[in-house]
Amino acid sequence: LNVTNCTISANRAESGGGIENFETLNLNNSTISGNTASLHGGGGIDNTYGTVTVSNSTISGNTSVYGGGIHNYQATLTVINSAISGNSGTYGGGIGNWGLLTVTNSTLSNNSALTNGGGIDNSWGTAAVTNSTISGNSAMNGGGFYTYNGTSTVTNCTFASNSTIGIYLYNGTLNVRNSIIVKGAPGNYCCYGGHSSAFNNLADDNTCGSGFTETSTILLGAQGNYGGSLQMLPLLPGSAAIDTGDSATCSNAAVNNIDQRGLPRPAGHCDIGAYESQGFTLTKSGGDNQIAVINTPFASALQVTLSETGGAPLSGALITFTAPSSGASANPTNFAATSDAGGVASTPVTANSALGSYSVIAGASGATEAVFTLENVAGTATLSIGFSGNGSGTITSTNPDDPDISCIKGSSGGCTASYPLKTSVTLAASGDWKSLFGSWSGGIAGSDNPVTFKLNSDKTITATFNPDYKVRRLSGGALFASIQDAYASVPTGSITIQAQIKSFLEELLFNNISNVILSGGMDAGYNTTTGFSTVKKLTVGTGQTEISNFIVK
Known part of the structure; x- marks a missing residue:
């Protein structure tokens, strides 16, 4: 069965609320959402003894006992470039695997399980997860990933904000390389149960054991779209993951020298995790070339925008601003701001008591500095x-x-x-x-x-x-800026008025002339009619009026 460009939603069954498969299923560019399996497995898809490939698709908001998003039982499941999010189950909120599972370049987020494996529950199965983001999932055991009597391999993945535990091993085999684990809320843990082997990984606590470096500077940005089709977690300036990956791991067949978005690795040197930083660009977006009286604030805040080089803005990054330590300068001389959702970091600045011009330098690790020119004056x-x-x-x-x-x-x-x-x-x-x-x-x-x-x-x-003389009284050739002024210049008798092409923002009232000839649309020399003149209103109270080439509106 080949399913392409389809939406399967709000269905209900005992197994496979959206699709139940026993043979071969290829799902591409499709959405499986809001389905329920009331008795067994696979709220979105139940794959039993079959082969399923999910590519460029979304599996979201599905519910079942086993595998809220997808249940894979004694079967083969491959997930590529897909989002598995917001699913729920008792075992395996996103994916419940009891077979052979491969996940590549995908995001599993905000899934939940009552017991094991908020993102993935791999029990008695074999799972390989590569270049993928596992974030915001929750379960009693293994909010991100749970392995029980199975074999699991995790390569160049980013785990973040999974509760209560990022990766949970209970018997079985777990191999982790070039990956990041950032714990969820305070009191949560990155790992439980250790691992079989681990190499060149980062974690923000000490629960994962050897092969993991504990650091507080992993520095992940907000989850979002950063050039790919899926949401992921970018590395911010100063991240310990930048340029510290293992090149051999990044070049192996599974990673294939690309990150989750398909962008090339390495950019400089291979990074740890699912995201390969392409570098940073810091640009001035406000507050440059200002002057302020000494000891008073400058009128505008200094403002810079941080983005990935050639890519999207980055939020949550610390930007430093440094002014001269002596002489004409700002007060204080060193200050910092955090980039917002648009990548913008801004800070108000005050002139110190010294006169003169100076530079304030905005910087972020790995980004070209942005230089502001300011001047303090006496009054x-x-x-x-x-x-x-x-x-x-x-x-x-x-x-x-x-x-x-x-x-x-x-x-x-x-x-x-x-x-x-x-x-x-x-x-x-x-x-x-x-x-x-x-x-x-x-x-x-x-x-x-x-x-x-x-x-x-x-x-x-x-x-x-x-x-702006655009009106002429024919008799005598006097010029006027207003038709009404020209009319008023001859209180009795007859008058001929010529007007150039223009919109005259006036309401005309003719009530004291026996005969008026009003010609509009004239050229600048009043020789030829080439268009129309416009007035807002014309009221004729007395006399006779002949009007041509006018628009009244």
């Missing part, structure tokens, strides 16, 4: 904005944004702000619908918009706005 300067011209508009500061300038001609607020000396300020001018920005004068000169300058002293800057 502040005040920036004041004024207006001139017959037009109207708004002035805003886009950098820095705190404190900010937000000033409208004719308003009384927002036209003055104080900044640290030498602050680089960017001002932007925007005319209203009847106006155009003309130029700057006073503390700066020119017509650049936006304009950037350094505030080395108090400055008063004037912005000139001029009317």
